[in-house]
Amino acid sequence: MNRFDYVRAGTVAEAVQAYGAGARFIAGGTNLIDLMKYDVEKPGRLIDITRLPLDGIEEHDGGLRLGALATNAKVAYDERVAAQYPLLRNAILAGASAQLRNAASTGGNLLQRTRCYYFYDTATPCNKREPGTGCPAIGGVNRIHAIFGASESCIATHPSDMCVALAALEATVRVSGPGGERTIPFADFHRLPGNTPEQDTNLAPGEIVVSVDLPESRFPQHYTYLKLRDRLSYAFALVSVAAGVELDGDTIKTARLALGGVAHKPWRNRAAEALLEGKPATRDSFQQAADLIVSEAEPQSANGFKIDLARRAIVRGLEQAAAGTPQSLSDKRIQ
């Protein structure tokens, strides 16, 4: 690990003021410290924001405001989250380990970096780590990489489970920085790689996440987080599906669907969501939506399997959501 200055901020303003080129904010540290051990991140200064008063979970505007420093465990086990946003709870608990969830923060979860092997290996080129050096994942070992929205510069995926649920729940991210405070719709928070894959998000330099705001609960019963991976626990998603539906009898009133493990950001397809509205909640409807979504998929050399996996996961996820039988967190059989 490189050497760095350490600043402990007492207020958001102090934290923002301490920021400069090469500085990093640190909260849980579960991703940043790991990246520092690999010399992927070499900050000149760490600004410790863990003492800021941002760890609360409050009712706000008909929904919930999750403080940026509320740990993943605190959010997942909050009674209001469990009752009103079980999709978020299940997504969080499908990710990482108990130890990591006890440390990792809400804001940090949004800002975690890809687990692309080449990004992590400083002996190889990587456009995300060192812009302009190339992307050996293209044509290389890319079993875990993107099938949606990739570019010639970068085919990495965003690793978060929590963010997939937040995309489906249409959360809002509140940030504070040198230019003051602003809010960013969740769909606009993360970016596609384009030709600037070094930028994961639309945060400006020196901005920090203050809270993640959830709108009024719409899917307390009809939801699922279905995560498919190489082992049953403590592994990143190959494909995951966050689904929430509102039903009127057997007819779908609204559907929200986001996919994880398949793109540089949680992947939504609004045309597929619109297609489901007014349709009967049947396997046939779900297959039409799944076909529409995967029609845009573009496989890499070794991840073509993800397309069929995604199609089937979407159908199964929508079935689980419509039936009100979400994927179990401990019994891993997929019903």
Add this chain to the structure above:
Amino acid sequence: MLLEKSPPVRADTGLDITLTINGQRRELTVTPWTTLLDLLRERLDLTGTKKGCDHGQCGACTVLVNGTRVNACLTLAVMKDGAEITTVEGLAGLGDRGGSNALHPIQEAFIEHDAFQCGYCTPGQLCSSVGLMNEGHAHSREEIREAMSGNICRCGAYTNIVDAIEDVMQGAAR
């Protein structure tokens, strides 16, 4: 608290922090890049906590910070200024009701159920088990297995580890 606000401190000389480790208050000077794991093992001779992967993947370094289980390898010591740390060396103290320094019930249960082979992951498994019971979210055997998935055992003692945890949880419920 030493560094309550800006300006930043150049850390070449180290930062003064206070930690209560296994009930003992320690005033320490640490460089900011020192992990809690390295502090425990290399400076304080508390080598019960193990370094496995050093990347938060194996759980061998699991300790309790203010009663909550975390990976000590992904924790900067300076960020835990003021915290109470419990390592495997302190578990007996936690379970000590009568001043006899008896083992913690989970340690007794690991022996009873033969819940280890080589023993390298055991300190992390023990601290993680105590953390799991403090959390109180796991009840069934399946939930215990899921909640212990951050602790890898390459000897494959998982079945007996779950037996040991279940045994202590049932004992506590009786």
